[in-house]
Amino acid sequence: MKHNVLLIVLCTSFLPLTTLAQEDETEKATPAQEIDIEALKEELRREMREEIEARDSENKKRIEALEAQLEEQELAALEEMTADVDGFEKYFNVYGFFDLTFFNIFMEENSPYKLFVHDRSTFLLSNVNLYVSSQMTETLSALVELKFTFAPQGKILEYEYFNYPGVAFERVDTEIQDFYSVERSKLGGVRIERAHMAYSPVDWFNVIAGRYLTPFGIWNVDHASTVRLTTRVPFTQTIGFLTPAQTGLQVFGRFFPVQRVFLDYAITLSNGRGPINEIVDIDDNKAVGLKLKLTYQADNFNIALGGYGYMGQVSDSKMVLHVVGLDPEITPEEPIKVETAMMMKYDEYVVSTDLTIEIFGFKLQGEYIWQRTAMEKSPARDFSVGLFAGGTGMADIYMPSYIGTAAYGLLSYRIPLLGEMALTPYFLFEYSSYDDTADFSRSVFYIGGLNFAPSRYITLKLDAGVTKPLHEGMGDGIKSIAGQIAVSF
Amino acid sequence: MTTSMRIFSLLILSLALGIVGREARAENPLDLLIVANSTVPIDTITKDDLKQIFLKQRQTWPGGQKIIPLHVKGNPELRNRFRKIVLAMTAAKEKDYWEDQKMRSGLKDPPELKDVLKAAFRLKGSITYVLRKDYIEGVVKIVATFPAE
Numbered sequence: 001m002k003h004n005v006l007l008i009v010l011c012t013s014f015l016p017l018t019t020l021a022q023e024d025e026t027e028k029a030t031p032a033q034e035i036d037i038e039a040l041k042e043e044l045r046r047e048m049r050e051e052i053e054a055r056d057s058e059n060k061k062r063i064e065a066l067e068a069q070l071e072e073q074e075l076a077a078l079e080e081m082t083a084d085v086d087g088f089e090k091y092f093n094v095y096g097f098f099d100l101t102f103f104n105i106f107m108e109e110n111s112p113y114k115l116f117v118h119d120r121s122t123f124l125l126s127n128v129n130l131y132v133s134s135q136m137t138e139t140l141s142a143l144v145e146l147k148f149t150f151a152p153q154g155k156i157l158e159y160e161y162f163n164y165p166g167v168a169f170e171r172v173d174t175e176i177q178d179f180y181s182v183e184r185s186k187l188g189g190v191r192i193e194r195a196h197m198a199y200s201p202v203d204w205f206n207v208i209a210g211r212y213l214t215p216f217g218i219w220n221v222d223h224a225s226t227v228r229l230t231t232r233v234p235f236t237q238t239i240g241f242l243t244p245a246q247t248g249l250q251v252f253g254r255f256f257p258v259q260r261v262f263l264d265y266a267i268t269l270s271n272g273r274g275p276i277n278e279i280v281d282i283d284d285n286k287a288v289g290l291k292l293k294l295t296y297q298a299d300n301f302n303i304a305l306g307g308y309g310y311m312g313q314v315s316d317s318k319m320v321l322h323v324v325g326l327d328p329e330i331t332p333e334e335p336i337k338v339e340t341a342m343m344m345k346y347d348e349y350v351v352s353t354d355l356t357i358e359i360f361g362f363k364l365q366g367e368y369i370w371q372r373t374a375m376e377k378s379p380a381r382d383f384s385v386g387l388f389a390g391g392t393g394m395a396d397i398y399m400p401s402y403i404g405t406a407a408y409g410l411l412s413y414r415i416p417l418l419g420e421m422a423l424t425p426y427f428l429f430e431y432s433s434y435d436d437t438a439d440f441s442r443s444v445f446y447i448g449g450l451n452f453a454p455s456r457y458i459t460l461k462l463d464a465g466v467t468k469p470l471h472e473g474m475g476d477g478i479k480s481i482a483g484q485i486a487v488s489f
Numbered sequence: 490m491t492t493s494m495r496i497f498s499l500l501i502l503s504l505a506l507g508i509v510g511r512e513a514r515a516e517n518p519l520d521l522l523i524v525a526n527s528t529v530p531i532d533t534i535t536k537d538d539l540k541q542i543f544l545k546q547r548q549t550w551p552g553g554q555k556i557i558p559l560h561v562k563g564n565p566e567l568r569n570r571f572r573k574i575v576l577a578m579t580a581a582k583e584k585d586y587w588e589d590q591k592m593r594s595g596l597k598d599p600p601e602l603k604d605v606l607k608a609a610f611r612l613k614g615s616i617t618y619v620l621r622k623d624y625i626e627g628v629v630k631i632v633a634t635f636p637a638e
Contacts, residue, residue: 091597093597097592131591133591133597135597139555141595143594202549202553222589222593224589224592224593226588226592254546260537262541262546297541419580420580420581456584488588
C-alpha cells in the first residue's frame with residue numbers, strides 16, 4: 001500500500017516537466033517533417049492497398065474452401081437422410097373411428113314401426129371400426145377394416161302374436177359368466193368389413209384381391225361416421241339392394257383423357273350375395289359388376305357422375321342325408337348318400353347412379369338405385385313382412401319377383417371457421433320403395449341438421465328427421481332427433 | 490412523326506417494357522417453384538395436374554414411375570401458399586379430404602419434410618415446391634413457376 005502511494009506521488013510530480021519537453025521538440029521539427037509526411041502518407045496508402053488486396057485474395061480462397069466444404073456436408077447429409085428410402089413411402093398404419101349416438105324416436109302408441117326401430121331415448125354405440133393399412137412395396141398394399149360390434153346382443157328372434165299361443169317373444173342374450181370370478185360380461189362380434197391386398201403398378205390398372213367394398217355410389221365407400229355428414233346412413237344404402245362388400249377380385253383404374261377430367265372404372269368378379277358368400281359361393285354363378293365414373297375438377301367447382309351395374313345369383317341349399325335303414329333305397333354297400341337340395345334361388349340385377357356437385361362451399365350429392373329380383377325358387381317372407389304385404393295369419397307367403405327403387409339427395413353448405421373448424425348445415429330428402437309388390441314399403445324421409453367439426457379428430461352432429469309412409473296401414477310415420485359424436489383416431 | 494408511327498413506337502416500347510417486366514418478375518426470390526427429381530419424365534406441368542398429384546388422384550408418371558409428392562414442413566406460410574394456389578383448398582377442407590381418403594382406401598397424405606429440396610434431389614419420381622431464393626441450380630429441375638404476387 002505504501003509503495004503504491006509513493007508511485008502516484010512521483011508520477012504526478014514529473015508529468016508537467018515531460019509535457020513541456022515534448023512541446024519544445026515539436027516546435028523545432030515542423031518545417032522538415034511536412035515533406036516527410038506526404039511521402040509517408042503515400043507509402044502508407046500503397047502498403048494499405050497491398051494489404052487489402054492480399055486480404056481479399058485470402059478471403060476469396062477461404063470462401064471457396066468453405067463453399068466446397070459446405071457442399072460436401074450437404075451432400076453427405078442428403079445421402080444420410082435418404083439412404084433408407086427406395087423411392088416409395090413404406091408405412092404401416094393402425095387407425096379407426098367410433099361414434100356415440102343419442103336418439104329419440106317419436107311415434108304413435110301402436111305404430112307398426114315399432115317392429116323395426118327402438119322408440120325410446122337411448123345412447124347407442126354402433127360403430128367401432130379399426131383399420132390396418134400397409135404399403136409393403138412400391139406397388140403392393142393391404143387394407144383391413146374390422147368392425148367391432150355388440151351384436152347379436154338384443155336381436156329380436158321372434159315376436160309374440162296376440163291370440164296365437166305357442167310363439168313366444170325371444171331376444172338374443174349374449175351374457176356369459178366367468179368360471180373363476182363369476183364376473184358377467186356380454187360377448188360381441190367382429191365383422192370383417194374388408195380385407196384385401198392391392199397391386200397398383202400404374203394409375204390405369206390396379207388389382208384388388210380379397211373382400212372389398214362394392215364400388216358403387218358415394219355412401220358405400222365413404223361410410224366412416226367421421227366423414228359422413230348425417231347421424232345415420234340413408235335408407236337407400238342400408239336397404240341392401242346391393243351387397244356392401246364382395247369376396248373376389250376387382251380390377252380398377254383411372255384415365256386422364258383431358259385436363260381436369262378423370263375417368264374411373266372398376267370391374268368386379270365375386271361370389272356375389274348368399275348366406276355365406278364371404279367364404280363360399282354356394283352356386284357356380286359368379287357375380288359381375290362394372291363401374292364407370294367421370295369427374296371434372298376445377299378450383300371451386302367439382303362434378304362427378306358415376307354408375308355401377310351388377311348381376312348375380314343368390315342361392316341357398318341344404319344337405320339332406322340318405323342313410324341306410326332310414327331310406328329304403330339306400331343299401332348297406334353304400335350306407336350314406338348326400339343330396340344337395342336348393343332352398344332358395346333368384347337372380348338380381350342392380351343399377352346405381354350417383355352425382356356429386358360442389359360449387360363454392362355448396363355440395364349436392366345424390367344416389368339412385370334400382371334392383372330387379374327374379375325369383376326361381378322363392379324364399380319365405382319374414383312373417384311380419386308377409387302380413388304387411390297382405391298375407392293372412394300364419395299362412396306361408398313366399399317372396400315374389402320384385403323391383404325395388406330408392407334415391408336420396410343431400411344438400412349441404414360448408415362454412416369454414418377458425419383453423420380447421422367447419423360448420424356444415426345439411427338437408428337430406430329420400431324416397432324408397434324396397435318392394436313394388438308390397439305397397440307399405442314406400443316411404444319418404446326428410447332430415448335436417450348441423451355438422452360441426454371442432455378439431456381434426458372430432459365431429460359433432462345434430463339432426464331431426466321425419467319419416468312419412470306412403471301407405472295408410474303404416475300410420476303416421478315417425479319423427480326423430482339425434483345427436484352424435486364421431487371420433488377418429 | 491406521324492400518329493401511326495407514334496402508336497407503333499408506343500406499342501414497341503410497351504412490349505419491351507412488358508418483356509422487361511416479365512424478366513424482372515421471373516427473378517423474384519419469392520416465386521413459388523415446382524421442382525422435380527431429374528428422373529421425372531416431364532419438363533412442364535399444369536396446375537391441374539399438380540392438384541391431382543398432391544391429392545394422390547394421380548399416382549404414376551407417364552411410363553409408370555411412382556409419383557412421390559412431398560410437402561414442406563416447418564414453413565406454414567409456404568405450405569398455405571401452395572395449398573391456396575395449387576389445391577385451391579382451405580386447411581380444413583384439405584384435412585377433411587385426407588380423413589376421407591384414409592377411411593375410404595387407406596390412402597395417406599404426402600409426407601412432409603423440412604428440406605424438400607434435398608429429398609427431391611434424391612428421391613426418384615419426387616416432386617415438391619420451394620421458393621426461388623431457396624432453389625439451387627442443377628439439384629432438381631423446375632417444372633412450373635407461380636410468380637410472387
